Amino acid sequence: MITRAEGAYLGAVRAFQNPMLDLLHKKHAPLVVSLLSVTFTAERPTVPVADAHTEIGDALDQLRAAGYEENLPTGSARDLCRQWADAGWLVRQVLDDDVEAYRLSAHAVGALEVAGRAGGARARVSQSRVRTLLDAVEQLAQDADPDVLVRMARLDGQIKRLQAELDRVQRTGTVDEVDDEELLEEAENVLHLVRELPADFARVAESIKAMQRDVVTALRQDERPTGDVLREYLERGEHVMESTSEGRAFAGALRLIGDPQRLDELAQQLDVVLRHRFTRRLAQQQRTELREIVRRIEQGLDQVFTAQREASYVITAQVRNHDPLRDRQVDVLLRDVMAGMQAWLPGARRFQPVDPLRRLPVAEVEHLRQTAGDLRPPEAPTPLAAWDDDGDDVTGDDARAWGGPHYADLTSHLVAFADGSDEVDVAAAFEAAPDGLRRPVDLLGMLEIAHTHGMTETGRVAFVDAVRPDGTRRRLAFGAVTTTTKDDDA
Known part of the structure; x- marks a missing residue:
């Protein structure tokens, strides 16, 4: 006991x-x-x-x-x-x-x-401090009481008090001035509350970093299936802010102070306070603290968000690069290094030189190939066919028949096939050409002429029969197009 x-x-x-x-x-x-x-x-x-x-x-x-x-x-x-x-x-x-x-x-x-x-100044039991306590207790009671009728009665009482105050101000046109001493007490209470914020923000950031270290350590030691590890830790990485009690509390406070419009309103309210005459009774450091409230809040938010981003990045990178075998090897190596340091340090003297490792140890390999493979082919290449340079001479007509497109003849054929029409179908014109202009290469020439004069795709596939100079035929397919012949006579 x-x-x-x-x-x-x-x-x-x-x-x-x-x-x-x-x-x-x-x-x-x-x-x-x-x-x-x-x-x-x-x-x-x-x-x-x-x-x-x-x-x-x-x-x-x-x-x-x-x-x-x-x-x-x-x-x-x-x-x-x-x-x-x-x-x-x-x-x-x-x-x-x-x-x-x-x-x-x-x-x-x-x-x-x-x-x-x-x-600094000694904290005092003031009206402002007691009102802060009463307001906090009242808000706590409202949040804890689920009774609808009680909530309605409280809201109705607040509305009546506010309406009475509004009627008085509208009737008199004046606002009751608050004594400078009371304003001074309220300002000191605000500063007392603000001084707690940096430590609170730092605790949230450090709790996130501690969670990050725990996750990474657990991941390195985890022996479960990779799929389970990925699902669990990626989820924790995405919801890192909800993983700690400090993070959950900060998320609740963020709903109040995370709105840029609310921070702007806070800055305007502080500017009104600092223009009042009672602030001349505050020390210079206290006035500076009042002026810097918004910036300190923004710095705290940035500190927490930075820790959150770093934790999410580290956890995600660790999950993606997680290799249990390699991690165990690194852990064994680090333990060997620490054991060597512990064995060396007790007998070492201060400023004792340490011989550096000038070369890495040689790998213990049983056998390495010492000769390159035989680059010679397994058998000799096939002999070249004999070439008869004294054969029949090739005539100019034969060379022209197997040569490139006959552009002039193809252009004349297109104009004749169009018979005065503005457009002509290239596939139909090719099918109507004589055998000497229906070679595969002439189809390419006709398409080139059509492209030069401007062609339009019809969206269908055309099929034509090409005839080579030796009489063999070849069926070809291409996207059907039409071309204009307006400038052909120019």
Whole structure:
């Protein structure tokens, strides 16, 4: 039986295991918080690794020069960033231009917000804060109560109150002014709510990345049929936003703040607030935070959407390229490398040189072909036929009979066949030609003449019989066309 004190203690122990609280109760927590807040800002959420090391190193040198040497940890800026990444405060990622960069984790963002609130103005129990609580409870009760009559009564009461307010404004023509002190309390309440947003967005993005790592790890270790794996993981990749509790909560909030028109209305409302005289009582940092609310929301949305796109791309690529045998081979190779490192590191000295691998090991192959195949054919080629150069001479008429189209004779035949008509069917003209103009090559010539004078396709297939000079016949088919003969006499 666990007592109340023991249960409370165990709960506190679990809470302080969270990287956010772990950061805040460390010995050098003020230094970590200050360096992270200076390096990472709302305008620069990601910083290249080399730039971060340089800027943090310069900040450490400035603190040492100012006399804070005793409060600073040992080690270089690179060592500190590596420690912060191992503790879960920094996250390394590769940008689109293949540059490695740091960004704050959700735990670090939350720690900075807690430190900022603790070091800033003390939160007060104000009318605005209590009204926010009452409005939230009222909305929760309305959403939880399914009674139709109760809902109708509440809506009717709201309509009556609003109608009474409208009648009063129309009757008097004035709006009751709110005291500057009350407006100041409401502005501080808004800033208190806004400071929670960056950590919330970061937690959603990191939950999506954690789901991505879980999916890829499970896929690499999965031994089920490939079809089942593809169906399950492609579905999770398509519905990545609904795969985590943070993602589902964000999807609900997105319905409220994801509309560009609503963000424009929010920007206009903030502009009205900033023009009011009470804002002069706000600190410059608070006025800047009010002015940057819309941009911080847009940055948070972009951070979550980027994580969603990357997760969908990685999961889909892993599924498409999934090769269980190759993955197991890579895992075995990595385990061998880690085992070799663990065996080498205990006896190694600092700055001890390591002999590089200058050549890859030789593959153990039993036999390789050492000679090329015989390029000679299996048998000699067939002898060439004898050619009688002293045979009968070919006459000019024979050469013309077996030569190209007789364009002039074909043109005259087309004109004669048309007999004054504007159009002539090429197939019919070819069939009516004498045998000397019905060679296969003459059909090509007649089609060429028709194309020159402009031809029209009829949409049917024509068949003609061609006659070669040796008397053999050949039946040919082509798309039937007609041509004009208007300019043939010119």
